[in-house]
Amino acid sequence: xxxxxxxxxxxxxxxxxxxxxxxxxxxxxxxxxxxxxxxxxxxxxxxxxxxxxxxxxxxxxxxxxxxxxxxxxxxxxxxxxxxxxxxxxxxxxxxxxxxxxxxxxxxxxxxxxxxxxxxxxxxxxxxxxxxxxxxxxxxxxxxxxxxxxxxxxxxxxxxxxxxxxxxxxxxxxxxxxxxxxxxxxxxxxxxxxxxxxxxxxxxxxxxxxxxxxxxxxxxxxxxxxxxxxxxxxxxxxxxxxxxxxxxxxxxxxxxxxxxxxxxxxxxxxxxxxxxxxxxxxxxxxxxxxxxxxxxxxxxxxxxxxxxxxxxxxxxxxxxxxxxxxxxxxxxxxxxxxxxxxxxxxxxxxxxxxxxxxxxxxxxxxxxxxxxxxxxxxxxxxxxxxxxxxxxxxxxxxxxxxxxxxxxxxxxxxxxxxxxxxxxxxxxxxxxxxxxxxxxxxxxxxxxxxxxxxxxxxxxxxxxxxxxxxxxxxxxxxxxxx
Amino acid sequence: xxxxxxxxxxxxxxxxxxxxxxxxxxxxxxxxxxxxxxxxxxxxxxxxxxxxxxxxxxxxxxxxxxxxxxxxxxxxxxxxxxxxxxxxxxxxxxxxxxxxxxxxxxxxxxxxxxxxxxxxxxxxxxxxxxxxxxxxxxxxxxxxxxxxxxxxxxxxxxxxxxxxxxxxxxxxxxxxxxxxxxxxxxxxxxxxxxxxxxxxxxxxxxxxxxxxxxxxxxxxxxxxxxxxxxxxxxxxxxxxxxxxxxxxxxxxxxxxxxxxxx
Numbered sequence: 001x002x003x004x005x006x007x008x009x010x011x012x013x014x015x016x017x018x019x020x021x022x023x024x025x026x027x028x029x030x031x032x033x034x035x036x037x038x039x040x041x042x043x044x045x046x047x048x049x050x051x052x053x054x055x056x057x058x059x060x061x062x063x064x065x066x067x068x069x070x071x072x073x074x075x076x077x078x079x080x081x082x083x084x085x086x087x088x089x090x091x092x093x094x095x096x097x098x099x100x101x102x103x104x105x106x107x108x109x110x111x112x113x114x115x116x117x118x119x120x121x122x123x124x125x126x127x128x129x130x131x132x133x134x135x136x137x138x139x140x141x142x143x144x145x146x147x148x149x150x151x152x153x154x155x156x157x158x159x160x161x162x163x164x165x166x167x168x169x170x171x172x173x174x175x176x177x178x179x180x181x182x183x184x185x186x187x188x189x190x191x192x193x194x195x196x197x198x199x200x201x202x203x204x205x206x207x208x209x210x211x212x213x214x215x216x217x218x219x220x221x222x223x224x225x226x227x228x229x230x231x232x233x234x235x236x237x238x239x240x241x242x243x244x245x246x247x248x249x250x251x252x253x254x255x256x257x258x259x260x261x262x263x264x265x266x267x268x269x270x271x272x273x274x275x276x277x278x279x280x281x282x283x284x285x286x287x288x289x290x291x292x293x294x295x296x297x298x299x300x301x302x303x304x305x306x307x308x309x310x311x312x313x314x315x316x317x318x319x320x321x322x323x324x325x326x327x328x329x330x331x332x333x334x335x336x337x338x339x340x341x342x343x344x345x346x347x348x349x350x351x352x353x354x355x356x357x358x359x360x361x362x363x364x365x366x367x368x369x370x371x372x373x374x375x376x377x378x379x380x381x382x383x384x385x386x387x388x389x390x391x392x393x394x395x396x397x398x399x400x401x402x403x404x405x406x407x408x409x410x411x412x413x414x415x416x417x418x419x420x421x422x423x424x425x426x427x428x429x430x431x432x433x434x435x436x437x438x439x440x441x442x443x444x445x446x447x448x449x450x451x452x453x454x455x456x457x458x459x460x461x462x463x464x465x466x467x468x469x470x471x472x473x474x475x476x477x478x479x480x481x
Numbered sequence: 482x483x484x485x486x487x488x489x490x491x492x493x494x495x496x497x498x499x500x501x502x503x504x505x506x507x508x509x510x511x512x513x514x515x516x517x518x519x520x521x522x523x524x525x526x527x528x529x530x531x532x533x534x535x536x537x538x539x540x541x542x543x544x545x546x547x548x549x550x551x552x553x554x555x556x557x558x559x560x561x562x563x564x565x566x567x568x569x570x571x572x573x574x575x576x577x578x579x580x581x582x583x584x585x586x587x588x589x590x591x592x593x594x595x596x597x598x599x600x601x602x603x604x605x606x607x608x609x610x611x612x613x614x615x616x617x618x619x620x621x622x623x624x625x626x627x628x629x630x631x632x633x634x635x636x637x638x639x640x641x642x643x644x645x646x647x648x649x650x651x652x653x654x655x656x657x658x659x660x661x662x663x664x665x666x667x668x669x670x671x672x673x674x675x676x677x678x679x680x681x682x683x684x685x686x687x688x689x690x691x692x693x694x695x696x697x698x699x700x701x702x703x704x705x706x707x708x709x710x711x712x713x714x715x716x717x718x719x720x721x722x723x724x725x726x727x728x729x730x731x732x733x734x735x736x737x738x739x740x741x742x743x
Contacts, residue, residue, distance in 0.1 A: 279602070315615070316560070316561075316615040318615075319614070319615035320561055320613070320615045320616070322613075323563075323609070323610060323613045323615070323616075327595055327609065330602070330605070330606070330609075331595070331598070331602050331606065335595060335596045335597065335598070336595050336596075337593075337595075338592070338593055338594070339579040339592065339594070341589075347578075347580070350580050351579045351580060351589075353594070356593050356594075363590060364590050364591075365590075366589075366590055368588075368589055368590065369580075369583070371584050371586070371709070373710055374710060375709075376674075376685050376686070376709070377581060377584035377585050377686065377709060379578060379581045379583075380575075380581050381543055381546050381550065381577065381578060381581040381582065381585060382542065382546055382574050382575035382576065382578060382581070383575050383576055383578035383580075383581065384575040384576070385571070385575075410540070415673075416674055416683060418683040441683055443673065443674055443683070446671065447544075447670070447671035447674075447687070448540060448541070448543070448544070448671050449543065449686075478581070479542070479543030479574060479575060480547075480686070481543050481544055481546060481547020481585065481671075481686040481688075481707070
């Protein structure tokens with residue numbers, strides 16, 4: 001067992017990460033030890049990142065212990081860079097975290113700064129001077145490179161920087177020289193934010209946290225007004241909206257609604273969120289209240305204005321799309337589906353259920369195979385996802401229909417039969433495991449109608465362990481009206 | 482009972498009648514089913530802007546589905562159909578198949594399916610959908626007895642249907658008829674295929690439909706045949722060859738009891 005992480009006091013006693021626990025205990029007998037939980041650490045880091053969303057929408061993880069916040073254009077909202085840094089560090093320290101934070105022109109430089117001193121702010125162009133005296137380990141390069149640098153007598157970053165770039169590249173690789181250049185403020189590595197930047201963001205902060213449902217609803221509808229007004233100026237409508245609720249104790253809850261058509265009216269946004277909040281399985285828990293609510297449109301589309309009043313059809317399809325959005329907001333987008341025909345003979349794959357929000361127009365224009373005129377229905381009205389096995393005692397004709405069968409513990413005597421309709425599997429897709437099916441349409445003594453099939457040709461496809469032909473299984477696949 | 486009390490009752494009844502009918506804006510909007518006797522009993526056809534309930538036993542689920550699909554096909558008239566079903570009913574009687582629906586004579590392009598997890602969300606969704614006048618009909622498919630679908634819920638659906646003019650069809654599989662605000666209530670069983678020559682063994686869908694309750698007319702029981710091509714019901718097509726009466730035509734003692742319910 002080795003030490004995975006330690007606090008400041010332990011560090012001062014001379015313990016270090018990677019040290020065997022027995023040695024550490026020998027140095028400090030009353031050491032308090034906890035099991036390392038990497039998953040929980042990652043979870044906490046991502047929770048903190050959620051919380052940091054309040055400062056900027058661009059938050060990136062720098063695992064295992066760091067976060068990058070791109071605060072370009074955000075600092076003035078918090079009274080300047082120093083005030084922002086102070087607010088952030090204080091809030092996190094209040095929660096019991098040891099924080100080391102810094103602001104610099106490049107992410108690598110800021111990270112290097114946090115390794116040595118907290119709270120420093122480096123102006124553009126001052127990077128090289130700021131990290132000049134720091135040890136090379138602060139760069140966060142591989143252990144081998146750090147050791148190599150030290151062995152070469154390059155103790156501080158300034159020493160390394162004083163060497164020519166080609167020398168460093170030749171000795172330690174291009175990656176390290178790029179890292180060094182970034183740290184010195186020459187160019188920057190892009191951070192990869194956790195969430196894509198939403199197209200539009202509006203937010204409301206509260207000096208006094210809000211907790212009541214009415215206040216939350218009112219805030220949301222005001223925000224919706226502002227958001228829609230902002231989008232309207234650019235002729236946009238929202239397809240995906242996200243409301244984020246920032247609790248005073250740092251917990252962030254995000255709620256998303258999607259729409260099938262771009263939304264251009266704030267009343268619709270309001271209604272969708274009301275439906276969604278109303279139907280949440282685990283309701284919004286305000287705790288001690290929310291001190292910030294943010295509404296963002298993460299997917300937007302240019303709205304094409306259609307003539308509304310004269311065309312009743314347009315009105316109807318709008319109404320339908322709005323209804324589908326409302327239902328989807330309430331019970332989930334995957335639960336509202338339309339159907340698209342598929343080019344296959346296999347009954348269970350002939351129809352694809354697709355989300356109604358996204359495929360409504362496609363489904364309305366789909367080409368379905370025409371039915372045979374003056375024929376009774378050839379396909380059952382109800383189809384089982386998984387064909388259900390039935391017991392067939394015997395069939396008089398070996399490859400003929402059964403005379404009776406047992407399904408769900410009830411016996412059915414066959415009165416009328418039509419078939420077989422043979423459906424062969426798609427050999428160009430399957431791995432040869434699927435069997436040919438012979439379907440029969442069957443009516444029993446009560447008038448109930450079944451679609452049953454024999455899985456495999458008689459004495460042709462199904463064999464037992466000895467290689468002799470075995471009797472194929474029978475299944476009910478659907479029920480006719 | 483004294484005369485005064487009787488008259489008081491009569492006044493109250495007429496008041497209730499007036500309250501109920503006053504809200505019915507689309508009262509005269511009826512769609513003929515195609516079966517003359519049934520249409521006569523329904524005073525011209527199935528009322529739009531109302532709720533109609535179709536009950537069946539568990540194993541008759543497909544027949545009842547067929548009947549409801551037929552009714553929906555009659556009332557929607559080129560408008561979208563919203564089909565709300567509970568997850569559980571799909572396990573019991575299978576999913577509504579769109580290929581089957583197309584074979585039945587309906588247009589699968591106009592069907593939007595809502596897969597509700599439970600009865601509450603199914604009810605809520607259908608009430609919401611019934612208020613949307615862009616729809617032709619809303620089908621609510623429930624399996625088994627449900628505590629949640631009581632008179633209040635039924636009244637909500639009826640009010641929504643009356644205000645928008647959308648027809649609500651309730652498919653209640655494996656449930657006993659209960660008092661509700663439905664305009665009509667049916668009990669469905671499968672009937673045998675129409676008799677025919679030996680080579681045509683498989684016929685058009687046929688239903689043994691019993692009208693258990695009809696707000697504005699008599700009840701009855703008919704064998705109704707669905708014409709997939711014309712998309713309407715009809716009288717059972719006769720075949721000259723005499724055939725033995727099928728057991729489904731015989732009145733069932735259990736059915737006589739059910740007739741009293743509601």
